[in-house]
Amino acid sequence: MPLTFELCPGRMIGGSSPCFIIAEIGQNHQGDLDRAKEMIKMAKDCGADCAKFQKSELDHKFNKRALERPYASKHSWGKTYGEHKSHLEFSHEQYRELQKYAEEIGIFFTASGMDEMAVEFLHELGVPFFKVGSGDTNNFPYLEKTAKKGRPMVVSSGMQSMDTMHRVYRTLKQHNPNFAILQCTSAYPLDAEDVNLRVIAEYQKEFPDIPIGYSGHESGISISVAAVALGAKVIERHVTLDKTSKGSDHAASLEPAELAELVRSVRLVERALGSGVKAMLxxxxxxxxxxxxxxxxxxxxxxxxxxxxxxxxxxxxxxxxxxxxxxxxxxxxxxxxxxxxxxxxxxxxxxxxxxxxxxxx
CATH class of the missing domain: 3.90.1210.10 (Antifreeze-like/N-acetylneuraminic acid synthase C-terminal domain)
Known part of the structure; x- marks a missing residue:
């Protein structure tokens, strides 16, 4: 099976194709639709390929006790965890509005389906590819059902072992050849000592027929640029308008100037990587x-x-x-x-x- 496939209409990943850069808005929009649109525009202006959100159907992602537990964090948007998550969750109609806005300004739009019902909605919405967050990477019923939809997939691997990732690879290959795996460490923000970029090379060796990428939660852009130098074909980074905003993901996110610099640096490194043929130029x-x-x-x-x-x-x-x-x-x-x-x-x-x-x- 070829290393390259079409992740979005007209946009190949893998092989000699440019690194696909995902601006992970997640829930850094604070539950504000206008703010979400501003962040989509920011991602486009900074040169990212895709603006990505996180979609949950809360009753399918959490059990009742999880939703009812008190949530007194400084980042809370409600007295219970359910109220907090509800505040941050856009409706189906709002997702359609965001998708339409992204299409109008010319940037790909998708979301992580955080549960099986969310995946059903995103499939109906017609997103170009499914993103599987690290929390669902070892959720094999979810993986199988998502893969059978036939859309390309990008799978993060935070909190997983190599044995699990081999099982993930085999499971997806049975149903859908078009997927990429991202090295990821699920800590926010992430210390350099825990990034483990060498896993990229291990994934390239273990899974040579799929693109490998990197999903980062560290501060700054240097590590993500290094991932591209090591061969990452997809880069995903959380983005924010202001790192000091309320919410647990903002501190590990890139502000607009950083995202723009990341895109510039990735494109510079890609030019510098060259063909690998050594000759006098x-x-x-x-x-x-x-x-x-x-x-x-x-x-x-x-x-x-x-x-x-x-x-x-x-x-x-x-x-x-x-x-x-x-x-x-x-x-x-x-x-x-x-x-x-x-x-x-x-x-x-x-x-x-x-x-x-x-x-x-």
Missing amino acids: PCEKPCHDKLGKSVVAKARIPRNTVLTLDMLAVKVAEPKGVPPEDIFALVGRTVIEDTEEDDSITPELVDGYSKKGHVLR
């Missing part, structure tokens, strides 16, 4: 013309002389001659013209040496 020619060395005659060499190593030296020379890496291949070959001390040994002077600079075997 056109941009290096001026330096080579100025500093590149050639083989020269250490002393006068009469024509028909068989070359030995002690007849040759390496210097910056004009004109350019045989490159230093071929000096040993010149030994035992015959000079066909008189050559003066310090003259360049050019290909034309040596019997059996190609004018292209490659020794004939």
